[in-house]
Amino acid sequence: MPVGLGPLPVLHPVPGFRLGIASAGIKRAGRKDVVIMEAAEGSSIAGVFTLNAFCAAPVTLCRQHLGQSPRYLLVNTGNANAGTGNPGMQAALKTCAALAELVGVDSKQVLPFSTGVIGELLPADKVIGALPAALENLDENNWAQAAEGIMTTDTLPKGVSRQITLAGETVTVTGISKGAGMIKPNMATMLGYIATDAKVAQPVLQGLLREAADLSFNRITIDGDTSTNDCCMLIATGQTQAVEITEAAGEDYTLLADTIKAVMLELAQAIVRDGEGATKFVTVQVNGGNNRDECLDVGYAISHSPLIKTALFASDPNWGRILAAVGRAGVPDLDVEKIDVYLDQACITRNGGRAEEYTEAQGAAIMAQAEITIRIELGRGEHSETLWTTDLSHEYVRINAEYRT
Amino acid sequence: MPVGLGPLPVLHPVPGFRLGIASAGIKRAGRKDVVIMEAAEGSSIAGVFTLNAFCAAPVTLCRQHLGQSPRYLLVNTGNANAGTGNPGMQAALKTCAALAELVGVDSKQVLPFSTGVIGELLPADKVIGALPAALENLDENNWAQAAEGIMTTDTLPKGVSRQITLAGETVTVTGISKGAGMIKPNMATMLGYIATDAKVAQPVLQGLLREAADLSFNRITIDGDTSTNDCCMLIATGQTQAVEITEAAGEDYTLLADTIKAVMLELAQAIVRDGEGATKFVTVQVNGGNNRDECLDVGYAISHSPLIKTALFASDPNWGRILAAVGRAGVPDLDVEKIDVYLDQACITRNGGRAEEYTEAQGAAIMAQAEITIRIELGRGEHSETLWTTDLSHEYVRINAEYRT
Incomplete structure (x- = not known):
């Protein structure tokens, strides 16, 4: 039983960020196991990844694609696509290419994420078969469904949402996370996705993410086992009417940074509260x-x-x-x-x-x-x-x- | 159930080394919980000790007394006398002084060892009360009883014995160990005592012990928790008629060193085989x-x-x-x-x-x-x-x- 972790709170939509969920039957038929996230054109995306040397194929691809103006995040559960060598890399590339073709972007604009069993080849065709349904399902109001769609041994979905006022405009920070075992994140957790409609350039966003990850996901441990698939992504769609946030923005920068930290800390603590077998x-x-x-x-x-x-x-x-x-x-x-x-x-x-x-x-x-x-x-x-x-x-x-x- | 660990083998007596067992009722009435070991005059004694900064009072005393021509080792189970501050140190000193008085040596010639619950003061008077009975019991043939006398959560006693021929003379190496949890020794195990009747000067013996410990007790781990009380002692009584073993002794030195390593490795592995809850x-x-x-x-x-x-x-x-x-x-x-x-x-x-x-x-x-x-x-x-x-x-x-x- 999770410790002090209740049902999901209200997760405010983030303008410019849509989520779609579908079932590919990767491990069990009927289970929601594929999530697509779409960031509006002009979004900044920052990421931190596992330092495990045996990082999974999707993690390697994510690192490469992060600098290529990514627009889509493609997540599957039920298979980590780790320890799978070159065939695993080919499978990950294939899913990126398939999604890119369906939505008309370059395949390098797709960031892939996998979580689940290590050492089995990702069934790329099953994932690809579920893409049309997931795209059909894209909606800014789907955070709760996506929080469920990324679960593995988690017993409860995890999500946190905050709204702040920057230069008179309401700005939202919403995030979800998953993970219950093999948890000693090293630069990130199993999977965490946090989006905001604030306007933030990528290098600033990356700095915000790194600092917040160090105080949240990098400060939790369940069993000391750093995963091969840890990823934490921070997306800023820039759809707010508020001005761009830079490090020179003073109070507004601090308020946004503190809010991101608070959201990520609560998401990280939720992973511990739902740790495998946790009673404390x-x-x-x-x-x-x-x-x-x-x-x-x-x-x-x-x-x-x-x-x-x-x-x-x-x-x-x-x-x-x-x-x-x-x-x-x-x-x-x-x-x-x-x-x-x-x-x-x-x-x-x-x-x-x-x-x-x-x-x-x-x-x-x-x-x-x-x-x-x-x-x-x-x-x-x-x-x-x-x-x-x-x-x-x-x-x-x-x-x-x-x-x- | 221990994995591949049977009843004690024959433990050959070591000339010049006697062991006595008694019951002080430290944790449970009637349990054999005090062991005295006596090394004949002229013996060399080497020791390696835990690197845990919170080392127990008896470990601190052992380190100090090792250079003072020690003759007696006094072991109790049921209480680790660790985390007990100055009162714990006074209790350890008191037991050393009491034994020294009974046998007519300086109290610095007694090496104290404790294992059991951390954080409770050693009941020195109970230990002292058991000393006469343990002295009465001193015998070269008591290795098996001593192996039982130093057990805590161990399910089986652990002992190993080898005989080799050095310069035409039979030389014995016999040892016992205990430990089943809080096992990731760092320079030694919970408790290990190995004696030989070989003639070896203390600095050479210390080198032999350090090298063997590094390949045996310092290569096992059950739960990664280094104890506050780890001690491993190697005693050479020199009672053999064979010549003194120095590093210049070539083949004889190597044979003795290899035998000590083999005995210590088997003792260390016995601790793993009897590890808490071990099935593999x-x-x-x-x-x-x-x-x-x-x-x-x-x-x-x-x-x-x-x-x-x-x-x-x-x-x-x-x-x-x-x-x-x-x-x-x-x-x-x-x-x-x-x-x-x-x-x-x-x-x-x-x-x-x-x-x-x-x-x-x-x-x-x-x-x-x-x-x-x-x-x-x-x-x-x-x-x-x-x-x-x-x-x-x-x-x-x-x-x-x-x-x-």
Whole structure:
């Protein structure tokens, strides 16, 4: 059961951005497994992609096509088209060419995305067969359907929408995401699509995306396994009447950047809330580090520790496991006598030893909550980093022993 | 159920090394939880210890006492005396002093070891109360009893013994180990004790231990969690009539070094075979790397991946997850088209894509075995590294959701 994740909120349409959904029967007949997204002419599109060296064929193509004025995004689930070598690349190219011909653009203006089983060749003909129906279905009001169309082991669709006022005009930022396992994004998540009708040139948009991804999708982890198919795309259609947003735009730039960050953070957290087998939503906050990397090292050591994750599942305030993870995180010259550990507001370890006022009952009450913050005070500098993760449950093992990624 | 681990073999006594076991009732009344080991005067003792910054009080003391001609090793289970601050250090000192007084040595000649729950103060008086009985029990023939006396979540005791001939004299190497969870040793395992009656000076012995630990205890991982209490000790009593072994001893040195490595490797593998919830014993071999570190990075990415571990548990030849782990291991400029992946002798991926001759039935048959080798050929250099690990089962989650380390 997802932790604190409800039904989709209202997802405001983004002028100039249409979405169409269809069923290609890739893994299961009748399942909505193909999504086309169309960005109006003149849109800027930015993307960040997995750093996994075994990146999937569609990821390689996306990187190449991103600079070619892309207009269409073609997403399929049920097959990741990863580890498929040259035949996989040919299959991806074929789907791009087919869509390009149907809509009258160059095939390099199509960005392909695949998610699902690794190591099986994409059934390109099935995808191509579904394109006319998906194009027929294109509509600015289809965000919710598209959020469902990109799901794999997700139990709930994920979408976030915000509206802001830029120079007197209403501007929308709407996004959807998917992913529940093989989640430790490295520059992006499994799949995330965020669109706005703001007017933003591509290089500025790319900067906005990179910064927001670093604070959202690049700060979540479910199982530490970076996917071969991670992609996160930010599209600006420029259909608003508001002026173009540049870095010189001051308050307006900051407002748009903050809104994009907020939307992406909520989308990223939704992935954690719906993590495979998750029963807890855990915020890991590391303060007082000398630099970003050592805060992240400590944060990931905690977030990936199977012993901490099983203790979270058991609601066991087993803080010895937290200390052990901090101690093995590889921070140079770590002075354990300066370290405080908190569960929510309760100090459990002060100066490296058990806090005098801490009681087991206090810890047990906090660990029983569905949402928990583990806070580490390193006491050696001014840097802070925050990660979000889940517990490790029987259900995680069951899902991944039964499902083939 | 441990994988391929039977009852203890014959453990030959080591002249000059006696072991005594007693019950202090630290965690449960009646359990054998205190072991004293006595090395005859003139013995050399070498040790390697956890690199976890939150190392336990006894580890800190061991490091200090190692250079003080130690004679006695005092081990307790049921309490790790870690994360206990200054009171924990006082408790450890008190037990050393009590034993030293009973046997008439300086308290710095006692090396203390603790394993069990982290974060609770060691009940020093209980340990001290058990010392007379343990001393009374000292005997060269007590290796098997000591192997049981140091167990925590282990399901079977672990011991290995070899005899070799050095300069016409029979020399024995016998060792015991324990550990089943929080296992990714970093310079040592939870606890390992190996003794020989060979004559070896301390600096030479320390070199032998470090080299053997690097190829044995430092190449196993169950859950990636380096313990706060890892210690591995090598004792040479020098009671043999054979000549002293130095690095200049040529063949004899090599024979002793190889025997120590073999004993330690089998002890380390025994820990993996008895890993928490283990149903598979997995060898991860990475060949063709440019250097040691990149081979280890790939090996650990595979060994720690929850997705690969759950696939191993399910006997699912899900090689896409193996590719994904190799791809995210952080090897610079990795050319995926040079990578071959084998399950035992079956090539499943050649040049980064599915091998043509590979069949799903072949993979399924291998994955159904209790012992499996995953071999990665990076195709970029001459370095190789081998790790040993386990799967991730429901039982692992159950044990760690119920047991408090």
